[in-house]
Amino acid sequence: MAGDSVRVDTWVWGVRLAKTRSQATAVCRAGHVRVNGATAKAAQAVRLGDEVRVRLHGFERIYRVAGLPVRRGSAVEAAKHFEDLTPPPPPRVERPATVVRDPGAGRPTKRDRRDIDRLRGRESE
Structure with missing residues (x-):
């Protein structure tokens, strides 16, 4: 697995966006993962520099692949494998x-x- 690409569900699980591998696969099957603008199936390959958009808990997050995890590690180790490109949320309007x-x-x-x-x-x- 330590080649030039990794399955997108393995990457989502490896960078700790999903708790389990099966949950990462389910997110891909539901169409909540997009790689470079196209809806991704669970087995689609992800390479360095790809843009991955993941919709979890009602919010879309945008990541750039900076590394390909061989296994699921700590949160500190997982953070080395992506750049968060998600724009900051708009300021809250005072009611x-x-x-x-x-x-x-x-x-x-x-x-x-x-x-x-x-x-x-x-x-x-």
């Missing part, structure tokens, strides 16, 4: 102030509801 009611205060009155709507920017129509 307007929220209304905090005392526990046990009961349902809001009509006046309370109007105040809450006004605070949230939903004026009455």
Whole structure:
């Protein structure tokens, strides 16, 4: 396996993007792994310099292959085998102030509801 390429599911597992080899294979079968822009099957070869996009837990991560792991190692060792090209997430938008009611205060009155709507920017129509 220590040649010029490695199976994409082995690479995903070896750089610790998936906990098990079978989980890495399942991610590939589901179409959540792309190599150089094309959907990758589990047995597709990955070479140095390839761009791998992996969609896990609802987020797409972009990696450049910097090494081909022979076996699964520590996280420090795995980090040597890829460059993370994922752009940083956009800054979080601050939400307007929220209304905090005392526990046990009961349902809001009509006046309370109007105040809450006004605070949230939903004026009455």
